[in-house]
Amino acid sequence: MRKTDQDGVIDRILALWSDAGQTLPSEPRLAELTGASRASVREALVRLEERGYVHRTQGTRTSPNRRLPQAGRRIDEQFDHSLSIRSAGYEPRLELAASGVRVLEAGNPSRFDDLPDGTRVFRTVKVWSVDGAPYALAEDLIPLDRDVELDPQRPVFELAEEANGIRVAWETMWVDAVALDAERAALLAAAPGAPVVEMTYCGYGTGDGVGYWSREVQVSAPPGLRNALIRRVRHDRGVSEA
Template identity: 75%
Template structure:
């Protein structure tokens, strides 16, 4: 139900993870089961703890976070709407509402910090859950190279094709807004409806911006509620 990780050792550990158990196997046993070195397993467990999958205590076994399968989609991890919708047991549908190249100019509706005059591909996409409108995203991808860009591609792929940025991080802001008329029409609902709006900036390790995106979602069906796992530090 999750996208493959960039670290194959983490993927192997998660494949072995049995949420019916309170603890994971020991580091030597995990190394044996995954075919990785103990150092690689230890590093993978550190990363899994940072992301809320496990809790490690000195002198005891590593404990799995057994509530994770119940939380739905994690907004602190990269995801694809279609994959998330299907994993939750629904049928996804992606519709490209519009796609056009444009030159950015100063306007009150701008949500990005790209310089005026930047050439971008602007896409508006809508995802449906069992044919019911669910999420609408507007993406701005700076275009710095000649490329035939398919607007159906994920924004990460569009950034790499359009401006050669391999996105390493996203910064996200969350706001409660009243749905404007344009997005309400696309989502087949009424203007003024209170919704959650999420604005993202995706940028590479060299700090170059790969894309800006803003998204609104209608109330999510079961299994698709946005969740965040945070570590609790005490003392």
Template identity: 75%
Template sequence: MPGDRAPDPDALIERILHLWSADAETLPSEPRLAELTGASRNSVREALIRLEERGYVHRTQGARTSPNRRLPGVGRRIDQQFDHSLSIRSAGYEPSLELVSSERIRLVPGIHRYDDLPDDTSVLRTVKVWRVDGAPYALAEDLVPVTREADLDPHRPVFALAEAANGVRVAWETMWIEAVGLDAERAAALSTSPATPVIEMTYCGYGADDAIGYWSREVQLPAPEGLRNALIRRVRA
């Protein structure tokens, strides 16, 4: 019977999202959603709160819940965790990933450091380039502190590398964005000219106990349609 067993919250959210399309003006009512998903009304209400926080729906007291019909065209959401290859493929392009370099190093003082890790920290440094239909698109340099012996595959996503290398299950990322000119090393990896203007995003991924899982620095060339960075935030009048 509906409501007998609480569904996984993320699974319930996915089921609700599949019940409306970009052309729908409103979502079904909470009782109807509970009936359609087999979840309790309380579970549905919590799912709708989370969907509103993520920008999927707009809820107004006394009115029906309206979906955000612009979502399919916003591109990649930088306020959510993402995987470049999946984002590229979902936008209708063919992704490819190149591991440009991978090395174990100890950090030394320098003006080009973008992290706040202590000097002499042992890290796995990787440089990766993603391509869209064969054309260079994004480059990421990751610094993953290594505090345990593990067989680290540098091709893996930085989230997985952090958990294997230092045991941190990343809960949050703090990100800084600025416009920069490409240095020679990154320009060469992206097959473009030094000083090419790009958007640079610097991330710090850390766990619930504030332990740092990784630092990452990413640059992107102008994105094809469907891959532009987008941020969705709730506006309350």
């Protein structure tokens, strides 16, 4: 993924964040340490607070979120399974279970997308293992509007850019608890009917065009790989309780 200048400032502050004690340096000092302007540092801190890395209080210095490294895999941020597994201290393995072109048919009960009937898609099914044990399975549907040769091992957002020209800007995600069907159970070495978490994603660009649909299920996550969402807590002062 391409990085902006602002992303570079954030990366440099994150490097300092990982070594911070109770507080981060002041904004002028951060500007000096990162080689960025005060305005760029201030914008970076706003974005880092939104992502849960820091907490800012008016009149005091910025405090780092020290519990964040133990949170697990953040579903509110883009991730790569193999990198997440390795960073948690495990050995990842990616297996391509299926890939190919198909046409989406009306009335198919297994469909999870909202693409028009008859859409040509490049479909992949991938399984990630943790220290040899199956952990997650993802099925991706990438609309095809051009004839290109695609490497199914590549990340879905890269395949979308090649297959339909959409540079994905956002993902909408829905989370459900489902019973594992027989086909996916076999790939995950799990029992059919076992309860699992299912996450369905739609990746789309700034022009609203759909780059991909993806459906993922996971079996019980080992330590360090639980799905986590970090959100800020705001306290409204001066509001009395009933």
